[in-house]
Amino acid sequence: MTNFVQFQLTGNAKSTDSLGDSAKFLQGQITANVNKIDKHFLPTAICNLKGRVLFGFWLKKIENGFLIVLSDDLADDFANHVKKYGAFSKIQLNEKSPIYPTIIDNSPTFSDNLADENWQDWQQLSIAQGNYWITKTTSELFQPQELRLHQRGGVDYDKGCYMGQEIIARLWFKASPKAWLHRVSMASENDFTDKIQVVNQVQNENGIEALVIARPEELANVKILDLPNELQKSVAREH
Incomplete structure (x- = not known):
């Protein structure tokens, strides 16, 4: 069974624009356009420099930043990544906490309440809906386009630069994946x-x-x- 955790990424507490600071950081990291993220979970990714998905996760907007959900076995690597690339940004990442896969309105999602956990049905429905999840084992194996992430709103080919963007854009505009x-x-x-x-x-x-x-x-x-x-x-x- 895969365990999932959540992080809250916010602007620095002393900042006058907490949401804007966290959004600016994420815009330079994720494949999605941060300006199109709302209060519903969106699948997206941070890629490595070769354009392969390093961290696949779900992201939604909260009051003063963003909530990020990913596989627990990638949590420490993700926290270190944010620490490394966010060293000069006005952001802070809280400690990870558990979050539980559940189903609401026939859609796989997550809940803070352990009593809502429904792992078996969640993974079956996720596979039926193409709602893949990336773990340590599958990190850095796949390009976003291979995962059909762009067809789920998780890749924006018209936004500015982000990790792996040059390779991802080249595949989209000048070629196509074979698998x-x-x-x-x-x-x-x-x-x-x-x-x-x-x-x-x-x-x-x-x-x-x-x-x-x-x-x-x-x-x-x-x-x-x-x-x-x-x-x-x-x-x-x-x-």
Whole structure:
């Protein structure tokens, strides 16, 4: 079971523009446009310099900053990243605290209340909706476009610079990924080949259901399942 934690990123307490300071820092880090983030969780990412997702997380606006939810096994690395890149910014990151996967209005989300935790249903619905989660094991493996993050509002190709932006933009405007996110069903893990990269998986009565990154031709021996309509489109840019 994956444990999730939350951080609050705010401006320095002495700052006269707490929200603006935290927003300015995040704008230079995340793949999404911070100006489009509201009080609902948005999936987004911080990438490494090679344009691969270093931290995949969910982000929403709070009163004086932003709430960030990510896998607990990446929490210490994330805190160190913010400390390193935010050393000269007027921001502060609070200590991590637990947050629990739950479902509200048929959507996977999170709650501060342990009694709301519903891990099994959350991961099954998340896989059905393409709501992948990045852990230490899958950190730095995938590009945002391969994960269809842009189709979920988590990448803005028209914003300014951020970590890995040059490579991510080049892939979008001048090329296209050869492999991308699919939802699949298979009888067992033996159906996986070394050319199918598993992002998340869950056991069910039929075997295994998973989100994978693969070229379509590598999925001949597994059953491809539908994703939501917005994630059924080509991952390439329409010219």
